[in-house]
Amino acid sequence: MTAAEIWEALAEIPDPEIPVISLVDLGVIKDVEVENGHVRIDFTPTFMGCPALETMEREMHAKVRELGGEAEVRVILDDSWSTDKISPEGREKLRRAGFAPPAPRPAGKLDLVQLQRGFRCPYCGSTETRLENIFGPTPCRSIRYCDACRQPFEQFKTI
Amino acid sequence: MSERTDLLLAIADDELILGWRNSEWTGIAPFLEEDVAFSSIAQNEIGHARALYELAAAELGTTADALAFDREPEEYRCAPLVELRRLEWARTIARHWLYETADEIRLAALKASDDTEIAGIAAKMDREEAYHRMHAEMWVERLLSTDEGRRRLNEAADELWPYALGVPDDELRPELRRRAEERFMRKLPDVEPVPRGVHEAALAELWEEMTMVRRSAPEGAHW
Numbered sequence: 385m386t387a388a389e390i391w392e393a394l395a396e397i398p399d400p401e402i403p404v405i406s407l408v409d410l411g412v413i414k415d416v417e418v419e420n421g422h423v424r425i426d427f428t429p430t431f432m433g434c435p436a437l438e439t440m441e442r443e444m445h446a447k448v449r450e451l452g453g454e455a456e457v458r459v460i461l462d463d464s465w466s467t468d469k470i471s472p473e474g475r476e477k478l479r480r481a482g483f484a485p486p487a488p489r490p491a492g493k494l495d496l497v498q499l500q501r502g503f504r505c506p507y508c509g510s511t512e513t514r515l516e517n518i519f520g521p522t523p524c525r526s527i528r529y530c531d532a533c534r535q536p537f538e539q540f541k542t543i
Numbered sequence: 544m545s546e547r548t549d550l551l552l553a554i555a556d557d558e559l560i561l562g563w564r565n566s567e568w569t570g571i572a573p574f575l576e577e578d579v580a581f582s583s584i585a586q587n588e589i590g591h592a593r594a595l596y597e598l599a600a601a602e603l604g605t606t607a608d609a610l611a612f613d614r615e616p617e618e619y620r621c622a623p624l625v626e627l628r629r630l631e632w633a634r635t636i637a638r639h640w641l642y643e644t645a646d647e648i649r650l651a652a653l654k655a656s657d658d659t660e661i662a663g664i665a666a667k668m669d670r671e672e673a674y675h676r677m678h679a680e681m682w683v684e685r686l687l688s689t690d691e692g693r694r695r696l697n698e699a700a701d702e703l704w705p706y707a708l709g710v711p712d713d714e715l716r717p718e719l720r721r722r723a724e725e726r727f728m729r730k731l732p733d734v735e736p737v738p739r740g741v742h743e744a745a746l747a748e749l750w751e752e753m754t755m756v757r758r759s760a761p762e763g764a765h766w
Contacts, residue, residue, distance in 0.1 A: 431671060433590020461594055462663030463670065494673045496681060517576045518678050519583035523590070523671070527579075543670045 385453050387416045390423055393447045400436040400443075401522055404481040407440060411469025414460060423448050423455040428465035431523035431543070467542050478540060479506045484513075484528065486540040494542060505530035506537055513537075547658065548599045549620070552610070553739060554649070555595035556621035557710065559611055560746070561642060562588035563753055567629040580678055587671050594664055612757040616750040617742060624706035626743040630699075636686060637699035640679040641707035644722050646672060648715050683726060700727055708736035 394416070395408040407413055415426040425444055429437050441457050448455035467486035470478075475485040484503045499518065502511035510532030517527040518541075526539045544552075565585035572578040596607035603610070624642060629635070650672065653665035686692035700723070707723070708716055716736070724731055756764075 431587065431590065432594050432667065433586040433588070433671075435586075460663075461667055462659075463666035465667075466670075494677075496677050499677070517579055518674050518681075519580040521579070523583055523587055527576075541674065 385418055385421065385423070385451055387418050389451060390416045390418060390425070390448065390453075393451055394425070394444060397440070397443045397447060400439040401434075402478070402481070402483065404477045405470075405474045407444070409471045409474030409477060411471065411474070412440070412465060414464060418453075421453055423453045425455055425457045426460055427457050428460045428462075428469075430465060432461070434523055436522075467540060470540075482506050482537055483525070484537060484539040486542045489542055498542075499526070503528060503539055505533060505535070507535055508533035545602065547661070548602050551595045551599040551661075553620040553622075555592045555599065555610070556619045557625050557642075557646075558588040558595070559592035560619070560621045560749065561625040562586070562592060563749060564625060564627070564629060568635070573632060584675050584678070587675070591668050591671070594668075598660060598664070608757070612754045616747045619742070619746065619750075620739055621746075622706070622710045622739050623737045623741060623743050623746075624703065624710055626746040626749065627703075627706070628745045628748075633686060633692070633695035634699040634703065636679065636682045637696055637703050638707075639675075640683050640726070641700070641703055641719075641723065642710060643672065643676045643679045644726075645707060645710035645715075645719050647676060648718050648722075649711050652715060697727065697729075701732060704731050705734040706737045708734070709738050 391408065391413070394413055395406050397407045399405050399407065399410055410430070412428050412430060413425060414428045415424075417424045425448075427441065427444070429440075441459075444457055445455050466489050468489050470486065478485045484506050487498065487503070490498060499515050502513050504511050505513050505528075508530060510530055512531040513528050514531065515526065516529045516536065520527045520538055524541055524543075526541055527536060528539050529536050562585045565581045565588065568581035569578060569585070572581055592611065593607050596610045600607050600610055624638060627638065630638065647669070650665045650669045654662055654669065656662045656665070683696065686696040704723070707719065711719055720731060
């Protein structure tokens with residue numbers, strides 16, 4: 385069992401709430417180490433109140449078990465995960481599923497003005513969009529509305 | 544109990560109890576978007592509480608759930624500001640803004656801590672809290688833009704001000720006052736803070752509700 389095999393297996397785990405994207409696409413796997421059959425996965429959760437976190441952990445254990453190993457999942461609660469860690473493939477998958485991908489994390493303070501700018505509508509591509517609600521159906525999403533195609537859509541929050 | 548655990552519990556209790564209070568708007572907020580907003584904010588706050596309880600639990604040899612639900616109401620360390628029952632809208636927004644501002648000041652101090660675990664969690668929490676602050680700010684601005692909104696928000700801010708002062712430690716209070724006076728564009732009353740450790744009667748009521756399921760299955764249950 386090699387670290388590369390573990391990465392490959394983890395890439396098969398879908399995000400429990402946005403299943404079009406995998407845990408590896410999401411960038412929440414910080415590190416994988418394999419030593420004498422012992423697997424250690426460093427996991428950086430997205431939002432701290434996300435109810436999917438426990439499912440993610442469970443799935444990681446199950447995947448490693450399928451490969452005949454036992455995993456130790458170390459949960460790292462610091463500022464090292466950001467939406468900037470979502471892979472380019474992950475961003476494309478989000479867009480295709482109707483989610484506007486997150487804007488890059490700003491160098492300074494995040495403010496309302498940045499959220500109010502015209503993000504591109506994932507359905508019609510127009511930037512005539514506006515913020516309807518900072519909050520959405522899960523902690524990681526905001527609700528926006530496209531004035532061009534008159535559809536609401538979800539935006540992945542920048543964090 | 545170490546000073547570190549005491550600090551972790553104070554913040555965790557603030558976030559847990561406020562999370563419950565915010566969730567009281569679920570289903571009955573003035574409009575649907577606020578239902579979603581306060582529910583989501585509640586979820587974040589309770590997530591923060593869980594992470595902080597886990598740190599404290601590791602030190603105390605217990606579990607996050609036991610800390611959240613198995614203590615007696617008088618053992619909670621939260622500031623009385625978060626204990627107050629679901630309030631009318633202007634008071635809800637006043638508490639929201641005052642708490643989030645006090646919390647921002649507290650988190651800024653914790654992010655600079657030598658304790659890397661605490662500094663790390665504080666930095667992560669702060670990224671999420673930025674959205675709560677923008678939400679609170681947006682509402683304060685909105686209420687201040689009409690005569691009635693301004694009157695009601697100002698009354699609420701005066702009433703809650705001694706409670707708000709009870710959230711941060713002594714040395715951080717002047718910064719809270721500075722920001723609040725700048726935001727409300729006036730001087731706020733010189734009053735004694737309502738300190739941590741004394742509790743509003745509303746906490747015991749909330750505790751009854753919050754711990755009911757846990758008390759009904761003391762051996763633990765799987766869902």
